[in-house]
Amino acid sequence: MGHPDILVNIQNLSKLFPVGGGIFRRSDVFVHAVSGFNLQIKRGESVGLVGESGCGKSTTGKLLTRLLNPTEGKIEIASKQGVIDIASLRGKKLKTFRRNVQMIFQDPYESMNPRLTIYDTVAEPLNVQGIGTITEREERITELLEKVGLTPAASFLFRYTHRISGG
Numbered sequence: 001m002g003h004p005d006i007l008v009n010i011q012n013l014s015k016l017f018p019v020g021g022g023i024f025r026r027s028d029v030f031v032h033a034v035s036g037f038n039l040q041i042k043r044g045e046s047v048g049l050v051g052e053s054g055c056g057k058s059t060t061g062k063l064l065t066r067l068l069n070p071t072e073g074k075i076e077i078a079s080k081q082g083v084i085d086i087a088s089l090r091g092k093k094l095k096t097f098r099r100n101v102q103m104i105f106q107d108p109y110e111s112m113n114p115r116l117t118i119y120d121t122v123a124e125p126l127n128v129q130g131i132g133t134i135t136e137r138e139e140r141i142t143e144l145l146e147k148v149g150l151t152p153a154a155s156f157l158f159r160y161t162h163r164i165s166g167g
């Protein structure tokens with residue numbers, strides 16, 4: 001990567017998904033969700049990926065956030081420790097990476113657990129990352145709900161996401 005301005009460097013990235021197959025039978029047919037993709041993102045730059053449905057945008061996002069591992073190619077990011085290949089991240093480093101590199105999913109019905117209240121949904125990432133004390137988390141969650149217009153926050157905290165209007 002070398003260049004100090006480059007934050008993300010995607011090299012020859014490919015992801016194949018097996019089609020058909022099953023538990024006992026390996027598939028020999030694959031969908032080429034992403035093939036030979038290259039992209040460099042500089043510091044401070046915003047990049048939008050545009051393309052027809054099924055061209056591989058979400059798969060690229062999942063590879064970038066390490067929700068999926070690539071079939072081929074690599075993704076390097078610039079960090080305080082220098083340039084790292086995200087495939088090498090483990091343990092604590094992977095956890096810090098997950099805190100800094102995140103995805104906002106398209107479909108709320110698919111992304112939100114219907115068994116969790118609004119409070120539990122918003123608290124989950126804070127719990128996982130061990131951010132703040134319980135009281136601090138409660139304050140932060142209340143503040144956030146107020147900020148996005150779910151007021152008074154207290155009347156929304158323990159409701160379920162599917163029980164409030166999408167608008």
Ligand SMILES: Nc1ncnc2c1ncn2[C@@H]1O[C@H](COP(=O)(O)OP(=O)(O)OP(=O)(O)O)[C@@H](O)[C@H]1O
Pocket residue numbers: 017018031032033034051052053054055056057058059060
């Ligand atoms: N987990 C999976 N298993 C099998 N095939 C998959 C999987 N995820 C994606 N695909 C296939 O990979 C291709 C790319 O899908 P992807 O979701 O990345 O497209 P997209 O550009 O995000 O589309 P959209 O605009 O509809 O969101 C599609 O053919 C899709 O069916």
Ligand SMILES: [Mg+2]
Pocket residue numbers: 057058059
């Ligand atoms: Mg998509």
